[in-house]
Amino acid sequence: SDSKRLEIQSLCLESLSKIKIGTGPEEKQNGKDFYKYFFTNYPDLRVYFKGAEKYTADDVQKSERFEKQGQRILLAMHLTARVYADEMVFDSYIQETINRHRQFKMEPALWMAFWTVWTGFLATKITLDERHKNAWMTLGQDFAKAANKHLKLLGLPTA
Numbered sequence: 649s650d651s652k653r654l655e656i657q658s659l660c661l662e663s664l665s666k667i668k669i670g671t672g673p674e675e676k677q678n679g680k681d682f683y684k685y686f687f688t689n690y691p692d693l694r695v696y697f698k699g700a701e702k703y704t705a706d707d708v709q710k711s712e713r714f715e716k717q718g719q720r721i722l723l724a725m726h727l728t729a730r731v732y733a734d735e736m737v738f739d740s741y742i743q744e745t746i747n748r749h750r751q752f753k754m755e756p757a758l759w760m761a762f763w764t765v766w767t768g769f770l771a772t773k774i775t776l777d778e779r780h781k782n783a784w785m786t787l788g789q790d791f792a793k794a795a796n797k798h799l800k801l802l803g804l805p806t807a
Protein backbone atom coordinates (compact mmCIF):
# COMPACT_ATOMS: atom_id res chain seq x y z
CA SER A 649 0.00 0.00 0.00
CA ASP A 650 0.98 3.66 -0.33
CA SER A 651 1.37 4.16 3.41
CA LYS A 652 3.53 1.04 3.74
CA ARG A 653 5.79 2.25 0.94
CA LEU A 654 6.06 5.68 2.54
CA GLU A 655 7.06 4.09 5.83
CA ILE A 656 9.75 1.98 4.16
CA GLN A 657 10.97 5.00 2.24
CA SER A 658 11.36 7.04 5.39
CA LEU A 659 13.24 4.24 7.19
CA CYS A 660 15.65 3.89 4.25
CA LEU A 661 16.19 7.64 4.08
CA GLU A 662 16.79 7.76 7.82
CA SER A 663 19.51 5.14 7.53
CA LEU A 664 21.14 7.15 4.72
CA SER A 665 21.25 10.43 6.61
CA LYS A 666 24.87 9.81 7.67
CA ILE A 667 25.98 8.40 4.31
CA LYS A 668 26.88 11.72 2.75
CA ILE A 669 27.73 12.12 -0.90
CA GLY A 670 29.42 15.01 -2.66
CA THR A 671 32.79 16.46 -3.53
CA GLY A 672 34.37 16.80 -0.08
CA PRO A 673 36.96 14.33 1.23
CA GLU A 674 34.60 12.51 3.63
CA GLU A 675 31.91 12.20 0.99
CA LYS A 676 34.34 10.81 -1.57
CA GLN A 677 35.67 8.38 1.00
CA ASN A 678 32.17 7.00 1.65
CA GLY A 679 31.94 5.95 -1.98
CA LYS A 680 35.37 4.31 -1.98
CA ASP A 681 34.44 2.56 1.25
CA PHE A 682 31.50 0.91 -0.50
CA TYR A 683 33.75 -0.70 -3.14
CA LYS A 684 36.39 -1.59 -0.52
CA TYR A 685 33.67 -3.46 1.37
CA PHE A 686 32.19 -4.97 -1.82
CA PHE A 687 35.46 -6.27 -3.28
CA THR A 688 36.77 -7.54 0.08
CA ASN A 689 33.60 -9.46 0.99
CA TYR A 690 32.39 -10.50 -2.47
CA PRO A 691 35.62 -10.87 -4.47
CA ASP A 692 33.90 -13.08 -7.08
CA LEU A 693 31.76 -10.12 -8.15
CA ARG A 694 34.83 -8.14 -9.21
CA VAL A 695 34.65 -10.12 -12.46
CA TYR A 696 32.10 -7.59 -13.78
CA PHE A 697 34.46 -4.66 -13.26
CA LYS A 698 36.74 -4.92 -16.28
CA GLY A 699 40.36 -4.21 -15.42
CA ALA A 700 39.60 -4.34 -11.69
CA GLU A 701 39.06 -8.11 -11.43
CA LYS A 702 41.95 -8.38 -8.97
CA TYR A 703 41.45 -5.13 -7.08
CA THR A 704 42.06 -5.17 -3.34
CA ALA A 705 40.68 -2.62 -0.87
CA ASP A 706 44.04 -0.85 -1.22
CA ASP A 707 43.69 -0.60 -4.99
CA VAL A 708 40.19 0.87 -4.58
CA GLN A 709 41.52 3.41 -2.09
CA LYS A 710 44.03 4.70 -4.68
CA SER A 711 41.63 4.59 -7.63
CA GLU A 712 40.10 7.61 -9.32
CA ARG A 713 37.75 5.27 -11.20
CA PHE A 714 36.28 3.96 -7.96
CA GLU A 715 36.23 7.39 -6.38
CA LYS A 716 33.83 8.36 -9.18
CA GLN A 717 31.98 5.06 -9.24
CA GLY A 718 31.60 5.24 -5.46
CA GLN A 719 29.70 8.50 -5.80
CA ARG A 720 27.55 7.02 -8.58
CA ILE A 721 26.46 4.02 -6.57
CA LEU A 722 25.80 6.02 -3.40
CA LEU A 723 23.83 8.59 -5.39
CA ALA A 724 21.87 5.69 -6.89
CA MET A 725 21.06 4.45 -3.37
CA HIS A 726 19.90 7.90 -2.26
CA LEU A 727 17.74 8.19 -5.38
CA THR A 728 16.32 4.68 -5.10
CA ALA A 729 15.22 5.33 -1.51
CA ARG A 730 13.97 8.82 -2.41
CA VAL A 731 11.61 7.57 -5.15
CA TYR A 732 10.52 4.25 -3.62
CA ALA A 733 7.03 5.46 -2.65
CA ASP A 734 6.39 6.63 -6.21
CA GLU A 735 6.02 3.26 -7.88
CA MET A 736 5.98 4.64 -11.40
CA VAL A 737 9.26 6.50 -10.97
CA PHE A 738 10.82 3.64 -8.96
CA ASP A 739 9.98 1.08 -11.66
CA SER A 740 11.21 3.36 -14.45
CA TYR A 741 14.45 4.06 -12.60
CA ILE A 742 15.01 0.31 -12.25
CA GLN A 743 14.28 -0.28 -15.92
CA GLU A 744 16.86 2.36 -16.81
CA THR A 745 19.37 0.80 -14.40
CA ILE A 746 18.83 -2.63 -15.99
CA ASN A 747 19.29 -1.15 -19.47
CA ARG A 748 22.59 0.44 -18.42
CA HIS A 749 23.86 -2.83 -16.94
CA ARG A 750 22.91 -4.95 -19.93
CA GLN A 751 26.45 -4.74 -21.32
CA PHE A 752 27.84 -6.46 -18.18
CA LYS A 753 25.79 -9.65 -18.69
CA MET A 754 25.14 -9.96 -14.99
CA GLU A 755 23.69 -13.02 -13.32
CA PRO A 756 20.00 -12.03 -12.82
CA ALA A 757 19.98 -13.20 -9.17
CA LEU A 758 22.39 -10.34 -8.43
CA TRP A 759 19.52 -7.86 -8.53
CA MET A 760 18.36 -9.37 -5.24
CA ALA A 761 21.78 -10.34 -3.85
CA PHE A 762 22.90 -6.74 -4.14
CA TRP A 763 20.76 -5.75 -1.15
CA THR A 764 22.63 -8.12 1.15
CA VAL A 765 25.85 -6.43 0.03
CA TRP A 766 24.30 -3.01 0.51
CA THR A 767 22.87 -3.61 4.00
CA GLY A 768 26.16 -5.27 4.97
CA PHE A 769 28.00 -2.13 3.93
CA LEU A 770 25.51 0.13 5.71
CA ALA A 771 26.06 -1.84 8.91
CA THR A 772 29.78 -0.91 8.73
CA LYS A 773 28.86 2.78 8.70
CA ILE A 774 25.91 3.03 11.11
CA THR A 775 24.12 0.94 13.69
CA LEU A 776 21.63 -0.78 11.42
CA ASP A 777 18.76 -2.16 13.48
CA GLU A 778 16.38 -4.86 12.20
CA ARG A 779 13.66 -2.36 11.32
CA HIS A 780 15.92 -0.37 9.04
CA LYS A 781 17.57 -3.46 7.60
CA ASN A 782 14.17 -5.01 6.84
CA ALA A 783 13.03 -1.79 5.17
CA TRP A 784 15.97 -2.03 2.75
CA MET A 785 15.33 -5.73 2.14
CA THR A 786 11.68 -5.02 1.32
CA LEU A 787 12.76 -2.26 -1.06
CA GLY A 788 15.28 -4.76 -2.47
CA GLN A 789 12.61 -7.38 -3.07
CA ASP A 790 10.50 -4.86 -4.94
CA PHE A 791 13.60 -3.78 -6.85
CA ALA A 792 14.36 -7.38 -7.86
CA LYS A 793 10.74 -7.97 -8.84
CA ALA A 794 10.70 -4.92 -11.14
CA ALA A 795 14.14 -5.91 -12.47
CA ASN A 796 12.94 -9.40 -13.38
CA LYS A 797 9.85 -8.03 -15.03
CA HIS A 798 12.01 -5.80 -17.19
CA LEU A 799 14.55 -8.56 -17.98
CA LYS A 800 11.67 -10.71 -19.15
CA LEU A 801 10.37 -7.91 -21.37
CA LEU A 802 13.86 -7.62 -22.89
CA GLY A 803 13.95 -11.37 -23.49
CA LEU A 804 16.89 -11.81 -21.10
CA PRO A 805 17.36 -14.49 -18.42
CA THR A 806 15.47 -13.87 -15.15
CA ALA A 807 16.10 -15.00 -11.58
Ligand code: HEM
Nearest residue numbers: 693696697698717720721724728745748752754758759762
Ligand atom coordinates in the same frame (compact mmCIF):
# COMPACT_ATOMS: atom_id res chain seq x y z
C1 HEM B 1 27.97 0.87 -12.91
C2 HEM B 1 28.04 -3.83 -11.75
C3 HEM B 1 24.09 -3.24 -8.98
C4 HEM B 1 23.97 1.44 -10.20
C5 HEM B 1 28.33 -0.45 -12.84
C6 HEM B 1 29.46 -1.04 -13.50
C7 HEM B 1 29.47 -2.36 -13.20
C8 HEM B 1 28.35 -2.61 -12.31
C9 HEM B 1 30.47 -3.41 -13.67
C10 HEM B 1 30.51 -0.28 -14.37
C11 HEM B 1 31.49 0.40 -13.46
C12 HEM B 1 32.94 0.17 -13.83
O1 HEM B 1 33.29 -0.89 -14.40
O2 HEM B 1 33.78 1.04 -13.49
C13 HEM B 1 27.02 -4.06 -10.85
C14 HEM B 1 26.79 -5.32 -10.15
C15 HEM B 1 25.68 -5.16 -9.36
C16 HEM B 1 25.21 -3.79 -9.58
C17 HEM B 1 27.67 -6.57 -10.30
C18 HEM B 1 25.01 -6.12 -8.41
C19 HEM B 1 25.66 -6.99 -7.66
C20 HEM B 1 23.67 -1.94 -9.11
C21 HEM B 1 22.47 -1.37 -8.53
C22 HEM B 1 22.44 -0.06 -8.90
C23 HEM B 1 23.62 0.20 -9.69
C24 HEM B 1 21.46 -2.14 -7.68
C25 HEM B 1 21.42 1.01 -8.64
C26 HEM B 1 20.28 0.90 -8.05
C27 HEM B 1 25.06 1.69 -11.00
C28 HEM B 1 25.39 3.02 -11.53
C29 HEM B 1 26.54 2.87 -12.32
C30 HEM B 1 26.89 1.44 -12.26
C31 HEM B 1 24.61 4.30 -11.26
C32 HEM B 1 27.28 3.96 -13.10
C33 HEM B 1 27.10 3.81 -14.59
C34 HEM B 1 25.70 4.13 -15.07
O3 HEM B 1 24.97 4.95 -14.45
O4 HEM B 1 25.29 3.56 -16.08
N1 HEM B 1 27.66 -1.43 -12.14
N2 HEM B 1 26.04 -3.17 -10.48
N3 HEM B 1 24.33 -0.96 -9.81
N4 HEM B 1 25.99 0.79 -11.46
FE1 HEM B 1 25.98 -1.19 -11.01
